[in-house]
Amino acid sequence: MVLQWDVIGDTEQSVLADPVRLRSVRRLGGRGPDEAFDRVAMLVRKLVDAPIGVVCLVDADKQYLAGQVGMPEPFASDRIMPLTHSFSRHVVVAGEMLVIPDVRADPRMCGNPAITQVGAISYAGAPITDPDGLVVGALCAVDREPRDWTPSEVALLTELAAVCSSEVCLRIARAVAEETQRAAESAHQQLELLTDLTESLAAxxxxxxxxxxxxxxxxxxxxxxxxxxxxxxxxxxxxxxxxxxxxxxxxxxxxxxxxxxxxxxxxxxxxxxxxxxxxxxxxxxxxxxxxxxxxxxxxxxxxxxxxxxxxxxxxxxxxxxxxxxxxxxxxxxxxxxxxxxxxxxxxxxxxxxxxxxxxxxxxxxxxRHVAEVLQRSLLTELPALPGVELHARYLPAQDGAAVGGDWYDAFAQPDGSVMVAVGDVSGHDIEAAATMGQLRNLVRGNAYGRNDEPGVLLAQLDQTLHGLRVPAAATAVLARVRQSWSGYAIGFANAGHPPPLLLLPDGRVQVWWVPPEPLLGLPLQEPRTTSVRYVPPGSTLVLYTDGLVEDRDQMLDDGVTRLAEVLRSCAVYPGDELCDRLLEVASRRSDDIALLLVRLTG
CATH class of the missing domain: 3.30.450.40 (GAF domain)
Structure with a gap:
């Protein structure tokens, strides 16, 4: 007999703990008074003439009194009872109407604490079902003395339980809709979070x-x-x-x-x-x-x-x-x-x-490390020359690779003159850097050992680029620095490049504007020219690429003027620090920058 009751107990527990059934119970809100269900409980007391009417929702380990009338304290206020006090759990397990004239005579209920604590002697309960037909609770009438429930009373309880079931189905449908909406909102928020995260990390x-x-x-x-x-x-x-x-x-x-x-x-x-x-x-x-x-x-x-x-x-x-x-x-x-x-x-x-x-x-x-090593290998290590102090900087574009097409160069000629150059190949990537390396080597090879003026050397370079089919479109300034009776003579040629600046010993700054000539690598209509300037010892020649002076909101002339003002105000700084000050002119670095300072010390 004990084994039989153990089996029954296991079966009862499996029904009460069914997760699908419990999901419906919990969607109904659980603990607390409910006005609609309280009215149904009141109808039970009036129409069935029972002292206690209850709408019970049965969870896995407790039951909620969603509607009640006539229950003693503390159950009336707490609206919750342990399953040890529940008659309605047997309705859930059986899945059908349960009518007990005297619970004290029923082996399933005779030990129920509700008999003494609630005064429950007679019980009639009709199942309340969810949209899937699962029993979530019971509408019950309870009397405090033995009672034979009439067919009309049972029928009335059944009809009122059907009303409760309709209300339960409506509430569950509303809860499902709200859950679906919340899930959709949560999914949208999670998608937004991942989108924001992806964009932010990629930036x-x-x-x-x-x-x-x-x-x-x-x-x-x-x-x-x-x-x-x-x-x-x-x-x-x-x-x-x-x-x-x-x-x-x-x-x-x-x-x-x-x-x-x-x-x-x-x-x-x-x-x-x-x-x-x-x-x-x-x-x-x-x-x-x-x-x-x-x-x-x-x-x-x-x-x-x-x-x-x-x-x-x-x-x-x-x-x-x-x-x-x-x-x-x-x-x-x-x-x-x-x-x-x-x-x-x-x-x-x-x-x-x-x-x-x-x-x-x-x-x-x-x-970036590979690119920086490549860039350093392509840029010249500045030579130590008597009477000439050289300083240079290279900065890649902030939004590009660590290499680019900007370059500087300086080397001594056999006759004692010094060649200096700054150029800019279109682009700031590995291809531009490779082209820049070719162009720099061609400038060196074309100019070394020759006594020609820079304009002639650049014109010869144009022929070489065309003849060797080097796909270069570049701006450049090539200058030769010679000693002269007054100090130094600087001859330079400009192929579409920003003008050189000269800082004089007295702090004045000259901007060496000359008529524009075509970029290197483009077909020439007329010979290139050489301009000559005579400068005193103690002067500083500044060559640079357009990344230092270009600004989308201003003309190039304005950027050159701004650079000249900084050069004038920082004239007293030593060469390396002067380079750093000049680089500060480029507040938004969207292009590579090459900068070469040539100080003529005497």
Whole structure:
């Protein structure tokens, strides 16, 4: 007999715990008075003439009194009863009307505490169903003495239960619609978060900046605060950033990130958990266990102040090397619900996109290093020449590669004169740099050992470019510096390039405008010309490319005038510092810059 009741108990539990049925019960709102169901309970008392009328919704471990009349305290106010007090659970299990004249004589109910605590002796209950026909509860009439329920009373209870079922179906349909709308809104918000994250991470190649942006976006839409940690290589020092939804906690988050970077043990625990699982892991174990994972006292205090509730760790995974590079720790304060499965999927995608950002930054740094080595190999190492002091700078475009088509050069001729040049091949990429290297070598090879004036040398260079089919379109200034009776004679030719500047010893600045001539590599209609200027010792010749003076909002002449004013105001600075001051003229560097200073010391 005991075995039989155990089986019945298991069957009852399986019905009550059915997740589909429970989803309907919980969509109805649960605990609390309900005006509509209270009216139905009142109708039961009036029409059936029963002292107690109840609309019960039966959960897995309790029942809610959605509507009631005649129940004693505390049940009347609390609107909740344990299943040990429930007669209606038998209606749910049976799935049909249940009529008991005297519950004390029924083996299923004779030990029910409601007999003494509620005074329930006679019970009649009709099932209330959801849209799928599952029984979510019962409409019941209860009497405090034995009673034979009449067919008309049973029929009336059945009809009123059908009214309750209709109301239940309407409410569930409304709840489903609201859930669908919330899910759609949540999906839209999550899509927006991932879109914002992708755009933000793609906008920078600085990985620390990218992780800072990630933290700000994540805390705006997914978690109260977060910590991002990653390492460029196994065993390397970790990079750590932290962000909080509340901007007032920015200083605390900066301190927390600093402490976390120093406390390698705490970080390793987070990263190892991410590496071990290879997917986001949710924790809803509360602040005590979270604090227990942090060994540093100040770090634990900052984390507690930030708010400790549920947490989730998402691995940062390299899409290239297929390994865990770090982790994103997401934390919600105690006032927010635990992270959901949908948020876990979003966290996984965040980790993947963070891994892509780290890899993009690594590849960019590697490519930039290669480009910088290439650029240094193409640019001239300035010679040490008697009576001539040389200083130069090269800066790639801020929005381009680390190499470009701008160049400078200086070399001594066998006759003692000095050739100096600055040029600009169209473009700022590897192809432009390769063309620039060819052009610079052609200038050297064409000019070295010859006594011709710069205009003649540039004209010969045009012929060489055409004859060798070098696809170059470039501007350039080529100058020869010779000693003369007055100091120095500078002859120069300009192929479509910005004018040279000359800083005189007395601080005045000359702008050497000459009639424009075609770019190198274009067909020539007339011979190129050479202009000659005589300058005193102590003068400084400044050659530069247009990236230093170009501005989309101003004429080129305005940029040259601005550069001349800076040159005049900074005349007293030594050569290297003067170069730095002149480079500050280019506030928005959208093109490469080459700068060559030639100081004629005597």
């Amino acid at each position: 920078t190649m600085d990985v620390d900046e990218a992780m800072g942006r990630l933290g700000r976006i994540v805390t705006a839409g997914l978690a109260d605060w977060c910590v991002v940690t990653y390492a460029d290589a196994p065993g390397a020092a970790p990079h750590v950033s932290a962000a909080h939804r509340d901007p007032a906690r920015a200083a605390d988050m900066a301190r927390l990130a600093d402490l976390a970077a120093r406390s390698r043990t705490d970080l390793q625990t987070v990263v190892l958990a991410a590496r071990r699982h290879g997917r986001p892991v949710r924790h809803a174990d509360g602040p005590q266990k979270l604090r227990g994972r942090v060994s540093d006292a100040e770090l634990a205090a900052l984390a507690t102040a930030a708010g400790l509730g549920s947490s989730m760790v998402a691995p940062i995974i390299s899409p290239v090397r297929r390994r865990v590079l770090g982790a994103v720790l997401l934390v919600n304060g105690p006032g927010r619900p635990p992270f959901t499965e949908a948020e876990e999927r979003i966290a996984a995608e965040i980790g993947r996109r963070a891994g892509l950002a780290v890899e993009n930054s690594r590849l960019y740094r590697e490519q």
